[in-house]
Amino acid sequence: MNQDELKQIVGREAVNYIQDGMTVGLGTGSTVKHLVEALGKRVQTENLNIVGVPTSNRTAKRAKELGITIKDIDQVDHIDLTIDGADQIDEHYQGIKGGGIAHLREKIVAINSRKNIWIVDESKLTKQLGSFPLPVEVIPYGSQQLFKKFKKRGYNPKFRMDGDRFILTHSKNYIIDLGLGKIGDPHKLAKNLKDMTGVVEHGLFLDIVNTIIVGHANGTEVIKAR
Numbered sequence: 001m002n003q004d005e006l007k008q009i010v011g012r013e014a015v016n017y018i019q020d021g022m023t024v025g026l027g028t029g030s031t032v033k034h035l036v037e038a039l040g041k042r043v044q045t046e047n048l049n050i051v052g053v054p055t056s057n058r059t060a061k062r063a064k065e066l067g068i069t070i071k072d073i074d075q076v077d078h079i080d081l082t083i084d085g086a087d088q089i090d091e092h093y094q095g096i097k098g099g100g101i102a103h104l105r106e107k108i109v110a111i112n113s114r115k116n117i118w119i120v121d122e123s124k125l126t127k128q129l130g131s132f133p134l135p136v137e138v139i140p141y142g143s144q145q146l147f148k149k150f151k152k153r154g155y156n157p158k159f160r161m162d163g164d165r166f167i168l169t170h171s172k173n174y175i176i177d178l179g180l181g182k183i184g185d186p187h188k189l190a191k192n193l194k195d196m197t198g199v200v201e202h203g204l205f206l207d208i209v210n211t212i213i214v215g216h217a218n219g220t221e222v223i224k225a226r
């Protein structure tokens with residue numbers, strides 16, 4: 001099975017965790033895309049009453065096309081369950097997200113959800129976080145100064161660019177990816193980043209996920225994280 005097929009099997013499996021009447025946070029990315037397709041099918045064939053809370057315009061657009069009712073996070077009373085992808089997950093089930101620049105909305109939706117499920121292909125599992133560059137969303141104003149501070153700290157920063165243009169997030173901010181190699185203490189790093197003025201949100205998702213569905217060549221594995 002190739003990577004996209006592994007993403008497809010976990011997306012299809014995760015849809016079974018959604019029950020009629022639920023308000024569901026819908027993540028972003030190529031794995032979640034398969035979940036949204038599968039959910040669209042269920043909504044149409046089983047006439048389910050589901051409200052989706054999308055974490056990106058991409059997800060919202062596809063969900064709407066498939067007939068899934070979409071609401072903004074501030075229009076719902078609660079979120080029963082959020083299903084999202086991840087860029088890297090370590091042995092303590094801490095994660096890096098934001099490869100698709102949606103981690104600010106993804107984190108807001110995740111921390112307001114009763115349960116969180118991550119769906120990943122096996123390549124996302126690692127012993128220690130850090131080989132995937134850590135995305136940090138920053139306010140454009142003063143971002144060059146912040147960049148210099150990251151550099152001084154040895155974070156090996158890189159602006160996320162599209163040619164010579166800064167890529168903008170949903171909130172019209174920039175992304176700086178930190179090439180850390182290894183993250184020894186994710187909680188400490190998270191706090192250090194949060195304390196820096198101009199940082200909006202980093203891609204460390206700590207103590208958030210409850211269940212992880214991993215796609216392996218021989219089938220899916222369900223991990224109860226917390």
Ligand SMILES: O=C(CO)[C@H](O)[C@H](O)COP(=O)(O)O
Nearest residue numbers: 029030031085098099100102
């Ligand atoms: O955090 C994310 C977007 O901000 C995605 O969940 C993450 O990048 C995984 O994406 P994919 O499923 O395409 O591998």
